[in-house]
Amino acid sequence: MKIIVTATHKGGEGKTTNCIILAEYFAMVMKKKVLAIDLDPQANFSGRYLSMSYDPTYQGGKFPPLHPDYDAATDLDWDGRSTIADIFYGVPLIPYPTLIPELDLLPAYSSKLQDAEAVTKSEVTEKVHVQLKKFFDFPEVRQEYDIIIIDTPPSKGPLTISAVKAATHMVIPSQMEQFSIEGIYGMLQLWKQEAYSRGATNSLELIGILPNQVRDINLHKSFLESLKNMKGVSDYVMPFVIKKRAVYAELLVEGANPKMLFELPANNIARQEYEIVCKHIAERVYG
Amino acid sequence: MAKRKIFRISQALTQGLEETVNAAHNYSGSLRVEVIPLTKIELDPENPRSLTLTLTDLINGYHQQGSLDHKRKQELESLKSLAESIKNEGILNPIIVYRYGDNYRLVAGERRTLASFLAGKTDVQAKILDSKPSEYKLALLQWIENIEREDLTLWEKICNLDKLAQGYISGSNLSEDAFTPTLLSSLIGCSLPHAMNYHAVLLADEEIKNLIKENKIKNLEKAALIAKIDATKLRKKAINACIQGAPLKELKAICNQKKTNASASITTTPHINKETRGRAATRINLGATKNTAAIKFIFNTVFDSEKYSKLKDNFQGVNWDDYKSVSGAFKELVKILEKNEE
Numbered sequence: 001m002k003i004i005v006t007a008t009h010k011g012g013e014g015k016t017t018n019c020i021i022l023a024e025y026f027a028m029v030m031k032k033k034v035l036a037i038d039l040d041p042q043a044n045f046s047g048r049y050l051s052m053s054y055d056p057t058y059q060g061g062k063f064p065p066l067h068p069d070y071d072a073a074t075d076l077d078w079d080g081r082s083t084i085a086d087i088f089y090g091v092p093l094i095p096y097p098t099l100i101p102e103l104d105l106l107p108a109y110s111s112k113l114q115d116a117e118a119v120t121k122s123e124v125t126e127k128v129h130v131q132l133k134k135f136f137d138f139p140e141v142r143q144e145y146d147i148i149i150i151d152t153p154p155s156k157g158p159l160t161i162s163a164v165k166a167a168t169h170m171v172i173p174s175q176m177e178q179f180s181i182e183g184i185y186g187m188l189q190l191w192k193q194e195a196y197s198r199g200a201t202n203s204l205e206l207i208g209i210l211p212n213q214v215r216d217i218n219l220h221k222s223f224l225e226s227l228k229n230m231k232g233v234s235d236y237v238m239p240f241v242i243k244k245r246a247v248y249a250e251l252l253v254e255g256a257n258p259k260m261l262f263e264l265p266a267n268n269i270a271r272q273e274y275e276i277v278c279k280h281i282a283e284r285v286y287g
Numbered sequence: 288m289a290k291r292k293i294f295r296i297s298q299a300l301t302q303g304l305e306e307t308v309n310a311a312h313n314y315s316g317s318l319r320v321e322v323i324p325l326t327k328i329e330l331d332p333e334n335p336r337s338l339t340l341t342l343t344d345l346i347n348g349y350h351q352q353g354s355l356d357h358k359r360k361q362e363l364e365s366l367k368s369l370a371e372s373i374k375n376e377g378i379l380n381p382i383i384v385y386r387y388g389d390n391y392r393l394v395a396g397e398r399r400t401l402a403s404f405l406a407g408k409t410d411v412q413a414k415i416l417d418s419k420p421s422e423y424k425l426a427l428l429q430w431i432e433n434i435e436r437e438d439l440t441l442w443e444k445i446c447n448l449d450k451l452a453q454g455y456i457s458g459s460n461l462s463e464d465a466f467t468p469t470l471l472s473s474l475i476g477c478s479l480p481h482a483m484n485y486h487a488v489l490l491a492d493e494e495i496k497n498l499i500k501e502n503k504i505k506n507l508e509k510a511a512l513i514a515k516i517d518a519t520k521l522r523k524k525a526i527n528a529c530i531q532g533a534p535l536k537e538l539k540a541i542c543n544q545k546k547t548n549a550s551a552s553i554t555t556t557p558h559i560n561k562e563t564r565g566r567a568a569t570r571i572n573l574g575a576t577k578n579t580a581a582i583k584f585i586f587n588t589v590f591d592s593e594k595y596s597k598l599k600d601n602f603q604g605v606n607w608d609d610y611k612s613v614s615g616a617f618k619e620l621v622k623i624l625e626k627n628e629e
Contacts, residue, residue, distance in 0.1 A: 192310050
């Protein structure tokens with residue numbers, strides 16, 4: 001079972017967009033059984049596939065709708081909602097189906113995720129860190145899904161760390177600008193620390209840095225060039241870039257039609273561009 | 288025209304990124320320490336044991352039944368103080384194992400494993416290697432593990448180093464000669480003089496090695512000194528003195544005797560001689576003497592040889608009472624020999 005985490009500390013780099021397109025690629029194009037996991041309290045990944053409700057008790061926070069399999073009459077000890085955050089509470093998880101048959105989702109629950117993120121005492125962080133990995137070790141999960149796509153919050157906290165600890169592969173999307181490159185540095189530290197604890201048989205493979213939202217300006221060209229000239233780092237810069245295109249943002253709009261990148265014609269320039277990246281990632285993951 | 292803007296990722300950030308990737312590559316797996324059950328640990332049959340006492344002995348309770356022989360009893364006693372400290376502090380250095388089927392095979396930490404059992408532990412912290420290390424790596428790890436222990440005999444150390452050397456040579460396709468003291472000192476992190484001593488002993492012949500094995504020669508410096516003596520008579524003298532407990536100084540004095548002994552051959556192994564001072568000699572200094580008879584003897588010996596018998600006539604005119612005359616004649620002789628001998 002492959003577990004791909006998309007992570008970077010910096011916000012706005014394209015983590016969620018990357019997760020959405022990757023999840024849809026593996027499900028729709030490669031016909032793999034995919035489980036999408038939203039660890040971001042912002043719940044954007046979840047909102048694409050589920051009608052998330054606003055949480056009256058937690059300003060701006062969201063929680064998932066009632067599960068389609070919930071029967072109020074018989075499920076007496078279940079409130080009808082499930083979230084990935086439940087792994088921190090020892091409660092069973094029930095993935096939601098989505099409009100894509102091969103794609104299931106374990107949505108975010110903002111307040112619960114935020115609580116996990118706020119955990120600072122060392123013994124407790126340990127408990128948070130290993131929970132996601134434990135979940136993926138369950139035989140039921142491994143039998144059910146071929147590939148897991150994890151979206152993370154823009155932070156260095158326990159949520160991102162638990163995703164990194166559980167993952168087999170990692171993608172770091174990054175704009176070719178100052179603060180973004182600094183964000184890469186932080187992310188590489190996490191990867192390095194994790195590499196120290198892994199053996200050869202269960203390594204965390206860094207698929208690479210995905211140069212994202214690239215425009216045809218000197219700054220972006222120079223920074224990309226600089227990255228490609230760095231010792232060691234250059235091996236981890238993906239050979240394909242994603243340009244800044246309106247269509248990527250348009251697809252994310254609520255009620256958009258078409259909704260999925262892979263509903264666009266095969267010769268659409270944006271679809272081609274990102275499909276090459278997805279193929280590259282798939283090759284790295286599946287060998 | 289507007290000035291073209293130049294954008295570069297800063298030196299510091301570039302360095303930080305490069306170093307992080309480098310560290311991730313070099314230290315991958317280095318912090319993998321887990322806690323494993325003592326019952327799953329077994330010895331690697333290809334590695335020499337350092338203890339006669341086994342984990343099985345302890346698990347079966349032989350130590351409590353009093354059915355241990357003298358050697359094992361001794362080992363048990365020495366493990367007890369280690370067990371005490373493990374009870375109080377835990378083990379400070381994880382043992383090193385590699386996975387072997389369902390179990391783990393020991394690379395280093397036999398004593399810690401047994402002592403943990405004596406301390407009442409059921410599991411132990413272990414650094415788990417992905418696979419069995421190369422022969423060289425194995426010997427190096429064991430060397431590092433043992434370096435703190437004073438009770439290791441010279442023989443045990445030599446055996447360890449021999450394995451290390453053989454492993455390194457076969458692993459890197461070097462010739463035996465390429466394994467120099469300099470290389471050894473960098474591999475095990477000791478001083479060059481120390482490495483030279485080990486090197487000399489590693490190259491010593493069977494006789495010396497057997498004596499070390501039998502614990503008759505226990506000191507490294509003494510062993511190295513003796514190993515370098517080629518002359519059999521002198522060496523026997525040195526060995527006997529050493530076995531009798533002669534101090535290093537005395538052995539060195541015996542070694543220096545070879546310089547005045549005409550039948551002793553000069554050792555070809557270079558070693559740091561504290562008596563050597565001044566500039567290296569670039570030619571042979573023939574010295575000076577007041578003993579005319581000695582020089583006359585040299586002349587006669589040369590004339591006695593078939594090759595130079597005809598020379599006798601050339602030196603008829605030498606005045607043997609005059610130092611100047613003899614000096615001149617001697618210089619002549621040397622010149623002739625220089626021309627004719629290569």
